[in-house]
Amino acid sequence: xxxxxxxxxxxxxxxxxxxxxxxxxxxxxxxxxxxxxxxxxxxxxxxxxxxxxxxxxxxxxxxxxxxxxxxxxxxxxxxxxxxxxxxxxxxxxxxxxxxxxxxxxxxxxxxxxxxxxxxxxxxxxxxxxxxxxxxxxxxxxxxxxxxxxxxxxxxxxxxxxxxxxxxxxxxxxxxxxxxxxxxxxxxxxxxxxxxxxxxxxxxxxxxxxxxxxxxxxxxxxxxxxxxxxxxxxxxxxxxxxxxxxxxxxxxxxxxxxxxxxxxxxxxxxxxxxxxxxxxxxxxxxxxxxxxxxxxxxxxxxxxxxxxxxxxxxxxxxxxxxxxxxxxxxxxxxxxxxxxxxxxxxxxxxxxxxxxxxxxxxxxxxxxxxxxxxxxxxxxxxxxxxxxxxxxxxxxxxxxxxxxxxxxxxxxxxxxxxxxxxxxxxxxxxxxxxx
Amino acid sequence: xxxxxxxxxxxxxxxxxxxxxxxxxxxxxxxxxxxxxxxxxxxxxxxxxxxxxxxxxxxxxxxxxxxxxxxxxxxxxxxxxxxxxxxxxxxxxxxxxxxxxxxxxxxxxxxxxxxxxxxxxxxxxxxxxxxxxxxxxxxxxxxxxxxxxxxxxxxxxxxxxxxxxxxxxxxxxxxxxxxxxxxxxxxxxxxxxxxxxxxxxxxxxxxxxxxxxxxxxxxxxxxxxxxxxxxxxxxxxxxxxxxxxxxxxxxx
Numbered sequence: 001x002x003x004x005x006x007x008x009x010x011x012x013x014x015x016x017x018x019x020x021x022x023x024x025x026x027x028x029x030x031x032x033x034x035x036x037x038x039x040x041x042x043x044x045x046x047x048x049x050x051x052x053x054x055x056x057x058x059x060x061x062x063x064x065x066x067x068x069x070x071x072x073x074x075x076x077x078x079x080x081x082x083x084x085x086x087x088x089x090x091x092x093x094x095x096x097x098x099x100x101x102x103x104x105x106x107x108x109x110x111x112x113x114x115x116x117x118x119x120x121x122x123x124x125x126x127x128x129x130x131x132x133x134x135x136x137x138x139x140x141x142x143x144x145x146x147x148x149x150x151x152x153x154x155x156x157x158x159x160x161x162x163x164x165x166x167x168x169x170x171x172x173x174x175x176x177x178x179x180x181x182x183x184x185x186x187x188x189x190x191x192x193x194x195x196x197x198x199x200x201x202x203x204x205x206x207x208x209x210x211x212x213x214x215x216x217x218x219x220x221x222x223x224x225x226x227x228x229x230x231x232x233x234x235x236x237x238x239x240x241x242x243x244x245x246x247x248x249x250x251x252x253x254x255x256x257x258x259x260x261x262x263x264x265x266x267x268x269x270x271x272x273x274x275x276x277x278x279x280x281x282x283x284x285x286x287x288x289x290x291x292x293x294x295x296x297x298x299x300x301x302x303x304x305x306x307x308x309x310x311x312x313x314x315x316x317x318x319x320x321x322x323x324x325x326x327x328x329x330x331x332x333x334x335x336x337x338x339x340x341x342x343x344x345x346x347x348x349x350x351x352x353x354x355x356x357x358x359x360x361x362x363x364x365x366x367x368x369x370x371x372x373x374x375x376x377x378x379x380x381x382x383x384x385x386x387x388x389x390x391x392x393x394x395x396x397x398x399x400x401x402x403x404x405x406x407x408x409x410x411x412x413x414x415x416x417x418x419x420x421x422x423x424x425x426x427x428x429x430x431x432x433x434x
Numbered sequence: 435x436x437x438x439x440x441x442x443x444x445x446x447x448x449x450x451x452x453x454x455x456x457x458x459x460x461x462x463x464x465x466x467x468x469x470x471x472x473x474x475x476x477x478x479x480x481x482x483x484x485x486x487x488x489x490x491x492x493x494x495x496x497x498x499x500x501x502x503x504x505x506x507x508x509x510x511x512x513x514x515x516x517x518x519x520x521x522x523x524x525x526x527x528x529x530x531x532x533x534x535x536x537x538x539x540x541x542x543x544x545x546x547x548x549x550x551x552x553x554x555x556x557x558x559x560x561x562x563x564x565x566x567x568x569x570x571x572x573x574x575x576x577x578x579x580x581x582x583x584x585x586x587x588x589x590x591x592x593x594x595x596x597x598x599x600x601x602x603x604x605x606x607x608x609x610x611x612x613x614x615x616x617x618x619x620x621x622x623x624x625x626x627x628x629x630x631x632x633x634x635x636x637x638x639x640x641x642x643x644x645x646x647x648x649x650x651x652x653x654x655x656x657x658x659x660x661x662x663x664x665x666x667x668x669x670x671x672x673x674x675x676x677x678x679x680x681x682x683x684x685x686x
Contacts (some may be wrong), residue, residue, distance in 0.1 A: 042487075232534025381524040384484050385534060385594065386512035386541035395537075399577075 301332025
């Protein structure tokens with residue numbers, strides 16, 4: 001079993017400049033030392049093997065190039081940034097190879113005057129907020145150069161969504177760690193976009209963590225758009241803590257990447273909170289896309305709704321694991337989750353596991369999963385009306401995805417997501433070998 | 435030349451032989467009714483003509499306008515003017531009814547070398563035809579047959595037919611499960627399609643529809659063959675004497 005070379009990691013952490021994050025890095029390193037990277041013998045990582053990420057990490061750690069304070073993007077990466085930032089109208093904050101250049105951020109003043117402040121984690125001082133309680137969040141914190149601290153004040157009223165673009169390129173850093181800590185104050189309303197693009201054909205591994213705290217009565221719309229390059233890996237984790245009557249409306253779209261693992265962990269900590277998690281993953285070639293979600297209903301009443309859908313072609317492999325835990329005493333919990341998959345090829349594989357753990361008495365819970373192929377009778381019906389096979393398949397797969405597209409918050413993203421969905425479906429149907 | 439000429443057609447689905455040497459000639463301008471008991475092969479005939487690949491043709495020929503129909507894909511058949519009104523129209527949630535209708539019309543127009551239909555004209559025509567069929571225009575914006583009642587689905591099939599203006603329309607038990615108002619609306623739609631250069635094949639279990647759509651010919655299908663053909667009076671005889679009468683006649 002290949003593992004992270006600990007002495008290299010330790011040396012890399014030591015080489016990083018002494019700053020406000022140093023204690024957090026050291027604590028995270030100590031935590032990581034007890035576990036190392038997860039392996040397939042961990043139940044939560046049974047289907048997702050990080051071997052290549054470990055190999056790449058060891059090479060990178062041995063290369064002695066850890067701290068690169070500047071993160072100038074190549075022309076190719078700039079193009080990738082433009083492609084999305086010019087398509088979706090938002091306040092874009094670019095996190096390049098793990099580094100956010102918040103000083104030169106366009107619209108920063110505009111945001112500030114609308115009640116949204118963004119500072120570097122190192123300047124904020126509150127390093128205790130950095131969560132490093134599992135292998136990947138610890139690895140992230142141990143190597144974190146800096147992160148962003150976002151505060152959305154109660155009066156916040158930005159006219160556009162707040163959008164973070166994580167852009168990575170293999171030539172700059174084969175490894176990147178990025179972290180956002182976002183506090184949405186009581187009563188505030190905000191739309192947040194998390195987008196991922198990357199360029200380069202060499203392997204790359206990004207490890208991102210987003211901590212989101214949604215205070216009393218605050219409302220957050222959240223859209224994740226992942227379109228990393230087809231040789232790039234990413235492990236991402238979103239931790240969302242919801243307070244009284246908080247509302248969190250989330251939708252996730254996976255279009256790219258070679259190996260993608262995205263964890264969403266929602267903590268319902270006070271009564272009245274409500275969460276929607278929706279996800280769509282489109283995989284072709286040899287892509288591996290793993291969505292893990294966990295919703296902890298710690299108190300009731302509270303509501304969660306979750307639906308993930310996947311369309312798989314080629315020899316792709318996807319994983320869905322959705323866990324809802326209704327803790328003791330969380331009466332009045334109302335939880336529903338489902339996962340539906342469409343396999344377009346005989347060599348595609350899905351491992352799906354919706355899970356419910358219920359320790360409370362008065363709850364309403366339902367879950368289910370389906371795996372199927374295209375409905376032959378629907379296909380024939382469309383062809384009998386003159387549509388050729390490809391057009392009929394495109395229409396049926398698009399219809400399968402439509403529910404998730406329709407469920408996504410943040411209208412500014414819809415046209416872009418629809419266009420990406422069509423492009424990916426087209427590639428999937430025509431057997432594009434990614 | 436016959437528009438449709440079926441000779442000694444034999445088909446299997448799975449291990450079972452359903453059509454066992456069926457022959458039928460249909461000319462432009464004619465309306466044919468095909469009647470028969472359940473399991474006699476009526477729907478199989480319709481689906482074979484439309485090109486469903488669950489049905490394997492083991493023998494015989496199907497000529498349409500002088501070309502080998504069996505060589506064509508389902509979509510090619512549709513574009514050359516073959517239309518099947520399904521017995522059980524499929525619900526396709528998420529696919530917009532108007533979108534499908536327009537895509538179908540455009541597929542046919544492209545095949546004919548014509549330009550795509552104008553969006554405004556399309557809507558106007560669709561609304562007009564829906565009015566004739568007593569259909570609410572809101573059906574255009576719903577998913578294909580999604581949540582439609584039995585009668586609404588059948589009206590939707592007729593709507594597709596009148597919009598697509600096929601040369602050969604096969605209506606598979608379009609009358610079954612309809613109340614009298616829906617039946618009249620459907621019959622009106624079919625009658626409006628009667629034309630010297632179009633043929634219509636009405637497949638039905640009951641004589642009821644034929645009170646409203648008067649056929650030129652009636653055929654009785656039993657155990658995969660046409661066992662008796664005649665004019666519209668044959669339908670009345672069947673209604674009076676029941677299918678046992680033809681079965682006995684066939685085996686005699």
